[in-house]
Amino acid sequence: MKIVVASGKGGTGKTTVSVNLALAADRDVCLLDCDVEAPNAHLFLDGSVRSQRDVTVLIPEVDETRCDGCAECSTFCAYNAIVSFGTVPLVAPDLCHGCGGCKRVCPTKAIREVPKRIGVVETLQDGAITLVQGQLDIGVTLTPTLIRAVKDHMQGDLVIIDAPPGTSCPVITTLHGADFVVLVTEPTPFGLNDLKLAVEAVRDLGLRFGVAINRATEDDTFVRPYLREENIALLAEIPDNRRIAEAYAQGRPILDVMPDYKPLFAGLLRTVCEAGA
Known part of the structure; x- marks a missing residue:
């Protein structure tokens, strides 16, 4: 099962969702950080580098x-x-x-x-999570090439892929071969605008997808009406919580600080696996 976590813009919480999905799995999981220009999933894990190879x-x-x-x-x-x-x-x-x-x-x-x-691919191990990340060399523009090298290292029957932001070539390269796409957005005008671009991209690729709202609030007048209008599944809502923001600033995953959120992410993973099967 290959799950891609993507978004139309940066800063919506893709890495937050990706890392916490992996932690909630309670099984062997391969986590790929395909945001090779600014990989950051490793900041929320305790693993050490197991291997590293140059990509040319x-x-x-x-x-x-x-x-x-x-x-x-x-x-x-x-x-x-x-x-x-x-x-x-x-x-x-x-x-x-x-x-x-x-x-x-x-x-x-x-x-x-x-x-x-053009860069390196690193493999890190943190318990049951195998993290594979790419790091593009400074000044290099061949982002899709390095992303493909990262994807060549996927292993196991559960793979969670943290995509780059946006809808350009690096994102399309990451999306290819996905069984299901989780689009992460935020309930703001900018979030809605870029979510629409991401929805158009995954629909053009014929991929199954749903939406997770990060920093969700009860008075959302942007994303929820759009999802109802477009008949798009709302997979999960992560509330706008100061403790989550503090944990993120400290480089700690949500489930480390607030384990009561585990049912939310475990439920999201279960829903996605059932929808993508």
Whole structure:
């Protein structure tokens, strides 16, 4: 069962929901932090790093003695990562997506590929929770590539995936293959606006989903009416509670500080597993 916890904007509580879902499972669970530009699930767990490996992409390197300046590689590249003006091509490694196409189309076999590091994937263990997180190197833009590397490490029959915020390419990469998506939102105009974008994205991908409202209040006039209008399942409501905010600021999960919230998260996990089965 692969559960993705996502949202249309940052700061809604995706990591809060992801970590506490994993803690409420009371079984072996694989937690993936796919927010590789700012992973933070590890801040709420006590595990130590068990393994770490570099993630690389292959970028072109041109042999000037073989290149005749035909520009076939430049014509092929959709990202302008290799450019030729009738001379030996110039390579922009930061633009390269590592597809290998330039090497394939080169008629003189003047291009070879060399590895370039884009980040690391770390595995941590905290009791029954195996946390896999990616950390993108500074200045690198190949976020989806590193996310796929993180997802390659998923294991077991229960996987909870903490997605990046928004609805752009990194989020779509994270959503692929999900059995169910929990969209986390907050009862504000901004929360509603970005929830609508997230709903549109998961519907376009044909994924089953529901919504969890974080910092919920009784006078919500934004999210609840929208969910009723769109016939979207309201999976859970996490109340606007100062103790939860204090726990978050201290890097402590809700269930560590307020174990009476365990039925809420255990019920959410049970509902999601039944809906996604």
